[in-house]
Amino acid sequence: MSSLTEIDKRYFEKVFEMQSGYIPGFxxxxxxxxxxxxxxxxxxxxxxxxxxxxxxxxxxxxxQEPDDLVxxxxxxxxxxxxxxxxxxxxxxxALAVEACRKVVARLTGKPLAAKTMSDEEAFLHxxxxxxxLQKLPVEGAVASIIESRLIEAQATxxxxxxxxxxxxxxxxxxxxxxxxxxxxxxxxxLASSCxxxxxxKPKLFHDWTxxxxxxxxxxxxxxxxxxxxxxxxxxxxxxxxxxxxxxLSRFSPDxxxxxxxxxxxxxxxxxxAGERA
Numbered sequence: 001m002s003s004l005t006e007i008d009k010r011y012f013e014k015v016f017e018m019q020s021g022y023i024p025g026f027x028x029x030x031x032x033x034x035x036x037x038x039x040x041x042x043x044x045x046x047x048x049x050x051x052x053x054x055x056x057x058x059x060x061x062x063x064q065e066p067d068d069l070v071x072x073x074x075x076x077x078x079x080x081x082x083x084x085x086x087x088x089x090x091x092x093x094a095l096a097v098e099a100c101r102k103v104v105a106r107l108t109g110k111p112l113a114a115k116t117m118s119d120e121e122a123f124l125h126x127x128x129x130x131x132x133l134q135k136l137p138v139e140g141a142v143a144s145i146i147e148s149r150l151i152e153a154q155a156t157x158x159x160x161x162x163x164x165x166x167x168x169x170x171x172x173x174x175x176x177x178x179x180x181x182x183x184x185x186x187x188x189x190l191a192s193s194c195x196x197x198x199x200x201k202p203k204l205f206h207d208w209t210x211x212x213x214x215x216x217x218x219x220x221x222x223x224x225x226x227x228x229x230x231x232x233x234x235x236x237x238x239x240x241x242x243x244x245x246x247x248l249s250r251f252s253p254d255x256x257x258x259x260x261x262x263x264x265x266x267x268x269x270x271x272x273a274g275e276r277a
Contacts, residue, residue, distance in 0.1 A: 001063050001064060001065070001066070002062050002063070002065060002066060002067050002070040002071075002107065003067055003106075003107070004062050004070065004103070004107075008103045009059075009062065011096050011099045011100050011103065012074065012100055012103075013055075014093065014096050015078070015081055015093060015096050015097060015100055016055075016058075016077065016081065018055035018058065018059075019055075020055070021051075021053035021054070021055045021056065022053070022054060022055065022248065023054045023055060023058065024084075024250065025080060025081070025084050025236060026054060027239065027242075027245040027248055028043070028054070029239075029245075030236060030239055030245075031043075031054050033209065033211055034076075034077075034211075035061075035073070037193075037211070037215065038069060038072065038073055040061070040065075040069075040073075042057055042058075042061065043057070046060075046064070047060040047061050047064070048060065049063070049064075061073070067106075067107040067108070067109075068107065068108055068109070070107055071103075071104050071106075071107030071108035072108060074100065074103070074104050074107070075101075075104045075108065078097060078100055078101065078104065079229055080232065080233070080236075081097070082097065083229060083230060083232070083233040084233065084236075086260065087233055087237070087256070087257045087260050087261070088251075088252075088253075088254075088256075088257055089254065089256045089257070126263075126267075128263060128266035128267045128269075128270050128276070129266065129270065129275075130150060130266055130269060130270075131269055131270050131273035131275045132273065132275075133146060133147055135273035135274065135275070136176055136179065136269065136272060136273055137176070137179045137180045137182075137183040137184075137272065138175065138176060138179035139179070142175060142179065145175075146172050146175060146176065149168050149171060149172050150168075150172065152168055153165050153168040153169055153172075153262060153265075156168065157255075157258055157259070157262065160255070162253040162254060162255060162257060162258035163240070163253050163258075165258040165261065165262060166234070166237045166238060166240075166253055166257070166258055166261045167238055167241055169234055169238070169261045169262055169264070169265040170210070170234055170235060170237070170238025170261075171238070172265060172269075173210070173214075173231060173234060173235075173265055173268055174210045174213065176268070176269060176272055177210070177213040177214065177217050177222075177268075177272070178205060178206070178208070178213060180217065180222060180272055181205045181208070181213065181216075182205055185205070187220055188202075188205070188216050188220065189202040191216045191219045191220055192219065193212070193215045193216050193219050194212075194216055195207075195208055195209075195212045210235045210238070211232065211235055214228055214231045214232060214235065215228070217272075222271065222272055223268060223271050223272070224267075224271055224276070226267075227264065227267050227268050227271055230260070230264040230267075231264055231268055233261075233264070234261045234264050234265065237251065237253065237257070237261060
């Protein structure tokens with residue numbers, strides 16, 4: 001079991017708004033997908049000690065799993081929380097987050113990172129140009145579709161159709177990363193984070209989730225860590241194509257959110273095309 005104290009738990013409960021039983025930013029499906037990346041079946045009976053809500057399963061996870069695993073999960077969830085705050089123009093609870101990060105450092109045994117907002121701001125306010133699409137690892141016919149979707153994404157931005165912009169960005173990102181995997185199958189399949197079948201063989205690329213494509217692309221150096229972080233935010237928002245998922249998360253995209261998603265896509269495309277230093 002983890003060494004989280006009652007005081008520690010209260011900080012995380014506040015940041016993740018667990019009092020309601022929900023955890024904002026996660027549907028049941030994305031919650032399951034998130035934990036699977038850590039080898040945890042969060043919806044299994046094992047974590048239903050206190051009930052079946054996401055918050056109650058999280059509390060059971062805290063109690064049953066070791067410090068390092070709990071710390072790594074909480075570290076990424078804090079990153080997701082901060083990314084969502086930025087993308088939704090919401091002010092993060094800086095004091096509570098700082099307290100949570102100290103707990104994560106204790107659980108993982110890693111020194112507290114001297115994180116500065118200037119690094120994130122540098123990424124969020126940098127200008128990334130859409131690269132020459134011929135440099136992307138996709139077939140010519142797909143490149144034409146990607147070009148039309150990029151043009152449409154710019155049009156939906158101008159029309160203030162921000163949700164449409166996010167969906168288009170997510171679809172382009174997935175197409176490009178899938179194309180990269182198909183071009184270099186050995187490189188992707190040999191990655192430690194490559195998703196496997198029950199027989200232990202690499203899954204067919206069309207069965208990979210966008211989350212898995214992002215993580216493997218980062219592991220093999222195709223995407224930079226900052227792009228990986230914000231790409232997961234874009235992926236989460238793209239999942240709100242399902243109206244009920246959007247309703248449960250209370251997600252309401254605005255110009256700021258759509259602009260940052262588009263910028264994340266441009267940074268990802270530049271990285272894949274080899275045009276980002």
